[in-house]
Amino acid sequence: MLVVGLGNPGLTYEATRHNVGHWAVADLADRYGSSFSLNSRMKAEVATINRPEAKYVLAKPTTFMNNSGEAVGALARFHKVGPADIIVVHDELDLDPSRLRLKLGGGDNGHNGLKSIRAHLGTGDFYRVRVGIGRAPGRMPSADWVLAKLRPKELDELRVDAAVAADAVEYLVQHGLADAQNRFNS
Template sequence: MTNSPYLVVGLGNPGPTYDFTRHNVGFWAVADLADRYGSSFSLNTRQRAEVASVTLPGPEQVKLVLARPTTFMNDSGVAVKAIAAFHKIAPDHVIAVHDELDLDPGRLRVKLGGGDNGHNGLKSMRAHLGTGDFYRVRVGIGRPPGRQGAADYVLNKLKPAQADEMRVDAAVAADAVEFLVREGLTATQNRFNG
């Protein structure tokens, strides 16, 4: 891939009410990336997001702009469009990290483009970017048990053991982002898609 910057957006909902929910695994993944390289998030009210940036070590020194939108999930695209415009980042250099009901917990898939599969964060990104041709790092959370509705399932607080597992999944998603920007899509899919 090229050494122009990438925008890595963790999809989630702002505020402590949503901190330990399945829907916020994208927030956890971008926080993991920031922590790895000693960066911290700053609130950018104009871009409607908390933003950090890191430069990955290595010969190409790829810059990542990390973002956690401060809008709610269904308006994530507002922040993504503003940040991408400010940094002059094209949609093919945008990576969304998000929860995925259709993958079991512990599984991950990386892809370029595709539908939004009922995910309101992706739907908003597609609407505001004018295309769905951005990367997705899909973190499996599985389907709700029994008759529990999907909205309740993704927004319910995780038990401590579940949160620990989700933290591991978020770290693997962060690994996948790093690998993607360094090695490209096919190599990343071969290594991480399961």
Template structure:
């Protein structure tokens, strides 16, 4: 029996055009979590999202935890609509919401977890704050670095990745999945101590 339910939203843009971009690392992370536990995403039109559910099994001293995994089918700047709809449906409070997203202010290969804060120009986080009515949710921030030279940030995050960069981002997404599991099982401080780098 699970003693808690968390909503884990991977932030990204739907469709094949955006599938292999830096902005979609959140999607990659929740895909990884679903794959680990044999879950499949199904389209929920009324929630404007693809949704899957997994249970992290209990272990000695740790209760089982249910995760509702969400990939919004809206574009990034409307992600909050899906998060709000799924959270209300499953009666999940903002404090049990985890957003996995790309972070320009961290170098590729860096990962940071935190609770609350601003959106730092990230349209997905901005939309979540607006629709949840608070910024008090957890964030797993996956570093993608700043663009080289004078390239615009929007072009950088939406550029199709080279195969070698995609391979590196798959690793980063898998580590983000590990961080989510640690966060919901052991708490923020334990997850920060283990994964913040």
């Protein structure tokens, strides 16, 4: 199972809404004592977890969000993983904060990271764990909203959401999509 957490590289973007996917896969790695190492050929930081139910390859692309597909495509080819064995964790503007949704397939809904992955895989038929970040207030452009530095309280709340997303990934692998949706979709 390839589990990809979307985000942007570097300290400039670390505490932004766009990096919730990175936090979720980092949480999974921490739970099992695995650490990430840079694989420049795959354009990602990669960690592995071997569990009785599945082997997880965890990835945080080192490309910017809009080019996430470069890493996902390279990792999928290298590990011989098809779209049905890929889970992407990402931020979702159309869900309020503290809401989570799991699904298989679907459009990219204007999310450039998903658009890039779809282009590199040739399909959108991969699993998504969508972590709500809500819409920008007022007339703030969406790009400014997802890349804005979070206040400490917002950061703490979104890190909790990332941990719940990590729970959802594990549950999805162990129990399937329908059961995971019943448990986590809010």
